[in-house]
Amino acid sequence: MKRVLRQTAEGISFLELLLDETICEGDILIPKELILLAGGRNDRLPAKKKYELLLRIAQRTSFDLTEEPSGDMGMELLTNDTAEETADGWKTDCYIIGKYSQILQENQVFEMAVASVLEEAQSHGHYEQAVSFLEAMIGHAELFYELDAPTEPVLIYKGDDVCHNVLTVFAEQFGAALGRAGAQIIWYDMANQPLEELLQYRNRHFKAVIGVQSYLFSVKMKDEIHYLHETIYGPKFNFIFDHPVWMKKHLEHQYPDFYVLTHDADYVAFVQNYFRKNAVLFPPAGIEPTCKNEVTRKYDLTFVGTYGNYWNEILLIHQMERKERFLANRFLLVMRKNPDLSSEEALKRALIFYGRSVDKKEFVEILYGLRRVIYCVMHYYRDRVLRVLLDSGLTVNVFGDSWRNSPLAAYENLICHPDVTVEESLLIWQQSKLSLNIMSWHKAGFTERMANIMLAGAVLVTDDTRYLEGRYENGKDLVSFGLAERETLPERIKRLLSDEAERVRIAESGREKTKQFHTWDVRAKEFLELLETLNKNGR
Incomplete structure (x- = not known):
């Protein structure tokens, strides 16, 4: 019968377990919440992962190991080492001595623990290797921290x-x-x-x-x-x-x-x-909605974003020195005419136009000095996309004070709502049939707004980004459009609003794909895998 780890007011002490690893012999079912509490398993250790994990659990809570029957729900089964792992058990013993050396010394058992490990190493013919490894663990050399990092x-x-x-x-x-x-x-x-x-x-x-x-x-x-x-x-x-x-x-x-x-x-x-x-x-x-009940989708089309005045940015450009102003105007013109270009590629074309050759350091300095031009073209296209939609008669619901003072406020079909927090925006998207995203000139990117819209069950309507290629399909998982082809967008939106079954199909397809690839739990798993990859590659 498997033994089950149970939290108790009094039970196996940390020191008792530290001095006698045979206490945790055999198969043990451990509550997953206690594994999380201790920081998870340390898969960088070559052996005795169960023992090392139980030591960390014992540091945080007392427990007993009982032979009572238990369902496996919410439990993780930890077993004894394989024969191959057992051969490397001395390495984990050295690591444990290094990690808890102060506790061992305080209890006057440090020398005994060291002698025990070295005696076993002597009997297996790797005494010199064990001495070197033990010194690295006790001295907290770089190798120690490589092993200890997951904890x-x-x-x-x-x-x-x-x-x-x-x-x-x-x-x-x-x-x-x-x-x-x-x-x-x-x-x-x-x-x-x-x-x-x-x-x-x-x-x-x-x-x-x-x-x-x-x-x-x-x-x-x-x-x-x-x-x-x-x-x-x-x-x-x-x-x-x-x-x-x-x-x-x-x-x-x-x-x-x-x-x-x-x-x-x-x-x-x-x-x-x-x-x-x-x-x-x-x-x-993205953030999955906390309210799982279906919310009435009272908005046909929403846009949760701010309005930036293109002409205000133009005024800033006109205040530049003559040479910078000419380059900024060319930079802006290149992006306006080529809305698929990244900002750095557009700047390169502007520099070529003026016959300027610069090194990387100077290029960064120039782009930094002209960085607001990127905002300028972003504001330009945000305004142009909204105008196309409004001119077609579509009602667009927008949120925030910036819209009330914008030139677009003159449109009766632009419905301005109060500003919303991040949390409130999630509900807005749940209440939307379609929601618009206009990139801040991220030509190969993916944003939280895109993920949040799809996780909320609305159809994402977004300008093109190369990130979507091979990940989402236009017309199947979302609606994407080129900024240069924005005139076609109103008809596509109207067609979806008149075909509820198709709208729901696209929304559900987008939601399922985003749940699979773009939640924070997925990101956490990817990040921990990244840490392991960096460690294996020597960072």
Whole structure:
């Protein structure tokens, strides 16, 4: 009969288990919530994974192992090692001695534990190897931290209130999903904790350190030479959801273990090429509605986004110096005429037009100086797409004060609603038959708005992005359109609104595909797999 691990007020103590691993011999059913509480299994260990996990559980709660019958629901079965694993058991013994050396010394059993491991190594003919390995574990050499990393917590930075708190929502959703996947999470809240509190993490090791468009990786020590994160150990990841050039000042540091996570394949290439940084295509995910009951879809067509005035951006361009102004105008013109081009490709064409040859560093400086031109063309096409829809007689429901003061407010069929939070926008999409997305010039990207719309059961109507190729099918999972072909969009939308069965079919297909590939739980699994890949490749 399998033994079952049960939490008890008094039971097997941590020290008792540490000194006698035979206590956990045999097959043991362990509640999954306790495995998560302990930080999950450590699959980097060569052997004795069950024993090592039980030690971490015993540190957090007392338990007994009973031989009572139990269903397997909510349980995970851990078995004894295979013969091959047993041969490497001494390595895990060395690791455990290194991890808990202070406790062993406090209880005056450290020397006994060391002698026991070395005696076994002597009998199996690998004494010298064991001595070297044990020294690395006790001295907490790099090899120790490689083995220990899966048991370390993940440090996540949150608290940025940009864009209706959306970055904090990203951090919280991702952190919660990582927690469900077995990671322990430590939060640093920028909004409520002073910067000095980051110092408590110096000289600590983490499974990962994660920021969401965060400036914290650029924080320097008082000497203005060294960065704080030089002494916060573990791979560091910064989600970036704008064009990377906007984060230029925060991508100039040099950490060998720093990675940019971005939602656009073009941005991956840009970061690698111009900033010489590691970059991974890792788009944000969507949030599944908490209300599972069917909500009345009272809106035919919605757009949850802000209105930006194109002409205000034009005025800023006209205030530039003559040489910059000419280049900015050409840059804008190239993007307007070629709406499928990425901003960096458009700038290259503008520079060629003026016969200018620049190196990579100068190119980044120029793009950074002209970065608002990207917003300008985005505002231009957002306005043009909405005008086409409104001119066709379609009613468009928009949200936020920016629309009430926009030129489009003159249209009677533009229905302006109050601003909404991230959470409220999820309900809006549940109440929508179709919802519009217009990219912020992410030509190979995927955004949380796209995922949220589809998870809410609305049909996503979006301008083209190369990310969709091979992942979603136009007309089957969503409706996509080229910005240059926007005149065809009203008829496609009207046709769907008049064919409820087809609309529902597309919405359901999009929802199912997004549930499969674009939830935060999926992202958490992919991230943990990424950590393992980086470890195997030596980061």
